[in-house]
Structures are given as structure tokens and as C-alpha cells.
Amino acid sequence: MADRDAHPASSPTLEEVAAHAGVSRATVSRVVNDSPKVSPAAKLAVDRSIDMLGYVPNRAARSLVTKRTDSIALVISEPEARLFADPALAGFVRGIAEVLANTDYMFLLLTAQPDSARIARYMRNGHVDGVILMSLHGDDPLVTMLERQQMPAVLGGRPMGRKHTIPYVDADNVGGARAAVEYLRAKGRTNIVSITGPREMSAGMDRLTGFRRGLSKDDARDWRNRIAVGAFTEESGEQAMAELLERTPDLDAVFAANDLMAAGALRVLKAAGRRVPDDVAVVGFDDSVTARHTDPQLTSVRQPLEDLGRHLAKLLLMQLQSSDVVPAPVVLPTELVVRQSA
Amino acid sequence: MADRDAHPASSPTLEEVAAHAGVSRATVSRVVNDSPKVSPAAKLAVDRSIDMLGYVPNRAARSLVTKRTDSIALVISEPEARLFADPALAGFVRGIAEVLANTDYMFLLLTAQPDSARIARYMRNGHVDGVILMSLHGDDPLVTMLERQQMPAVLGGRPMGRKHTIPYVDADNVGGARAAVEYLRAKGRTNIVSITGPREMSAGMDRLTGFRRGLSKDDARDWRNRIAVGAFTEESGEQAMAELLERTPDLDAVFAANDLMAAGALRVLKAAGRRVPDDVAVVGFDDSVTARHTDPQLTSVRQPLEDLGRHLAKLLLMQLQSSDVVPAPVVLPTELVVRQSA
């Protein structure tokens, strides 16, 4: 087809390696997949031919017969526009990538928001060996689908809704939030409010639960009046803070369900003339880079992002190695990192 | 193999669809790839069978014969640990993902740092149809390899070293940096220094060039004494700032080659008792979220991240559509966003 120079770089095939090494295709295949049943002599010859010719197996051909694809998908259930808007997500990805880099699995990045049907179709047909699902909102149909397909999968964050068999990896959101509130109380704060995450995300709900548990008995009864619902974005944090200031002007501490919202809250507090932490103490959640950029620097509940990512990947690899293993969920502890804001 | 329930979800094949619809495999294939040469009647029958059976073409089989994979790779030339450490990268990815979401291409994420040989091998064997290479350091061998392979590719950022035929997409780094410095001079700053990016990255070098061009004739001659080299990280920004303060105690303005380093610089300035912007004006580059978090908020040169990402993807798609097109590089303008720090 090409007229100038023909196939400038087309990879050699198994067949050509076999010819070069003077053995059959089957033998080359065995060497490539290091089967034990190959004589040292044959292996040597084949190995030499392989790197003389620069042979690399064709994935499609292999996949066609083995039914494996050697790739796993990271499905992020957000519209592209919001992709990586939250620095926490980046931490997860880093951990996952780190583990996967030491395997032969390829890492597909899919965003599922506008068109989760497309993703579903893609996965249904066995284009990937396993799936990591993150940023779940509500009771995602994708989860049910994966379950029915018996597709090896893990979830980043506890899923909402009914019990699933798919394992998940999550931080101890309840415990972390509770610790934050208890810290605030220990520091003498008595009028503590919270900017929560969205209702349809478990991280939001769990941190709210922790908030409630951390409050005094009386305050806990009154929790509905002590919160404003945010959406894990900076803008929503600003709005929620404004709302809280209006409703509860004498508040002296706020627990925000993530750092982004805390950053928004700081700005609103400053604009309202409240000093942080003197007048109002602020605690965030995630301990992402954001926490170190704000002024004052943010006291925040640290979740081990990279580590969560690593566990996510490992749990999936376990399932991939032996299909009947159903790993238990993993919940990692959090830790309050005290800085200037509280 | 499975003992309980056999193949619970194995996709039907072309063959089965053909049988179901009462036509040949060839006809089904034509319908699937919507070839014009199919009678309406046949098409109707096939379409019905397809969704009754829930048929989805097997990618591996198709790829084996077409030599296409319908996937493109984003190769980020950083170790996993640094992945997305820079929020600017996230912006690029967002733009790319947005464009790709409307195509049938799948999006592979590869990190190339520790083992670029592995990546090279992978790509060489035609596992992807095209490549987007980002975060290039120095004269990356990967670029040369892609060029030799005649692999459709685009570069995020102008490559260092000799001329390449692979098109790139970049912001106007020189112009942006220059505008920043001219702004500082217009504001009456007379002792302007810069924290530069690493020497082996074009973004670093180009912004340095812009810095020099923005200086007065005299200062420009003396530029070597007015800079400290950073590495685009926050820590390196701190170090560089400390160094500059020591070397040039009477500086009254600093241009940092990215926001992360500017954030580090702010911290050091504050610690040294310099007021920003009163004593020292600070300008960053990127206008990433970081710029809005710092205190005071950062004046920064905005580069249109998502837009750059979109161009990157589009340039690649152009090449994929007709292989002999070699698009010209795209350089997008920057814009100085004035906030509090200068």
C-alpha cells in the first residue's frame, strides 16, 4: 500500500520468530508465556530471536484467544468538566497507577457521567478484565451491572443503597469526622456547625454521621439546625458558610466535609470579618494540598489517599488472580492534622 | 470450567447474530460498520437481532484484522508519585477527556518515567492508534521513537532539543511571562527577580526568556543574577525564594514560573517578614486553583488549560482521520489575571 518504503516498522509475528529460531510457533508461544515445558536450548534460541527481531506479542490476537485483555478500567463517575477538580481524586489515581505500573495491566481512564450506558456496554463485552469505580453518586446502576456480570471490580468509597458484593475501599469517614468535632469541643468550642457533602454520596453522609456523633447530646438532637448541605466544591462551601452565618451568627467552629468547601468557608468568614481561628475555628477533611495553601493553613482530617488507591488496585488484582476470591472491604484510619485554622 | 452456571454473560458473536437474523456474517458486519451496500430490509432484520441479543462487537477480533485499536494513549512523563501533583495537568486531561468522550476512542493513561522502554515497546507494537505526550523533560527519546514509527502523536508543550515533525500545543509562555514582568514594571517595581522552571523543560525556559525580555535593558544584561532555578514544585519555590532573598535582599517583585512555586515563595516571604504586595509583589503562572487559595490571592498568568487539552485531542484526531495530514503547532495566548499579590 505504502509506495515509498514498505512497512517501516511493522512488528514481526510469532511465526517469523519461529522461522528465525528454527522451531515451531507453539514453542515460541511457550517461551513467551514461560511455560516450563521447553528445553533450555530451545528457550535460548527463541529468546535470542525475540530480541534480535524486537518481537512483541500482538495483544489483540492474544486477547482473542485468551479472553483476557490485560487492562483494567478506572471509571470516574463525574462529567469530564469536573474531572480531577478535587485534588483528592488525583491522590487515589496516583496510588492506583503506582501499583499497576508494576504489573502488565494497562490503565484505561473512563468518565461515566453523561453516558453511563456507553461505559456499561463497553465493559459488558469484556473489553477490560476488571474495573475500579470511583466517585459514586447515589445508587449507581453501573454497580449492579458489574455485579451481575460477575466482573471483577472494586469501589472507591462505600456505595450507597443496598448491600453489594463488590468490595470497596474507604477511609474511616465517620471516625475522622467525629474526631474533628471532638477536637473542637476539647478546644472549648461550643457552637459547632458543619458544611456537609452531598446527600447522595456516602462520604458526605458518613462524615455527617461522624459530626453528629461528635456533638454533645443536646447539640446532636438539634443537628439539623447545625448543618448546611454542600456539594464538595469550593463555591458550594462559600454558599453554605454564608447560610450558616446567617442562621447561626454566634457559631464558633465549623467542620467542613472536605478541604475545598473549607477553603470556600474561610473566604466567606474573612469577608464577614470573623477571625480564624480566634472567632471561628475551621476544620476540613482530606488534608489535600489545598489545606496547605489556605490562609490560615487548614486543620484537616487526613485520609491516606495514595494508600487507599494502592489498596484499591491490590484488591482488584487479587480478584483477577483467582476469580473466586471476594475480598472484604478495606477501611483505613484517618488522622487529624492540626494546623492553624483550629 | 465453571461448575454452577455456565457463561452467565458471554456476549453473542457476529455469527449468532447472523443466524438469528437469517443472513450471512458478512451482512451483519456491513450493518455494524454501517456500510451503504445493505438493503433496508436486511439492515432492519440485523438491527433487531443485534439488540435482541445484545450484541457488541469484540474489539480484539476487530482489531486483529483492521490493525486499529480505537484507543489513544496519554503518556505522562512523570513518575507515578508526581502524577497530577500539578493542578495544571488535571486541566489538560479534562480538556482531552472532553473531546475524546464524543468519539469512540478509549483513553489509556500511561506513566512513562521509571521505565520509558516499556511504554515504547507497548506503543511500537501498535497497541494504540495515537499518542498524546505530556510533561516532557529534556529531549525525550520517546519523541524520536514516535517519529520514526510514524505514529500519530501530539505533544503537550513545545519539545526541547532539535526540531521535530510532531505537532505540539502550547501556551504563549514567552509572551505571558513578558507581560507579567512588564506589568510589574508598570506598577513601579524596579528590582524584579524570577523563580524559573527546570532547565530541561521548555515551559521553564520559555518563561525565563519572557522574563528577560520584559526587563529593562540594564537588568536584562544582568539576568543571571536575578533568577533562582526551581523545579515547578512548591518546595523548590520555597528554596529558590530563600536563595533570592539572601542574594538580593532589596528585591521588590518576583515572577514565579508557576503557581505552585509562587505559593512556596509567598510562604517564605511571609516568614521573612516581607509584606505582599506592599514590600514585594508576586506573580505566578498557570492561574490554577492554587492561585485562588493563597493569601493574598495570586496574580497569575492564565493559560487556557482545558482549551489546550481540547486542541491536543483535536490535533490528534485530525491525524487519525487522514494519516498524511501534519498539523501545525498551536500556540494559545495567555492573559494576566490580576489579584492581590501584585
Next chain:
DNA sequence: TTGAAAGCGATACCAA
């Protein structure tokens, strides 16, 4: 331990 040969699921050419 080795090789021959039968697929895997699609595409595309050639006849009909």
C-alpha cells in the same frame, strides 16, 4: 519436549 492444526471473532475480497 515438540509440532501440526484447530479455533478465537471479526473484516474484506471475490464471485455470484
Next chain:
DNA sequence: TTGGTATCGCTTTCAA
């Protein structure tokens, strides 16, 4: 417009 069939590159029995 259709169908038959060779083919893509590899894995995997089955015999030898």
C-alpha cells in the same frame, strides 16, 4: 446487494 472464504496473530489441545 449478498454470501463464501481467506486471513489477522496467537493459544492450546492432541499426537508424536
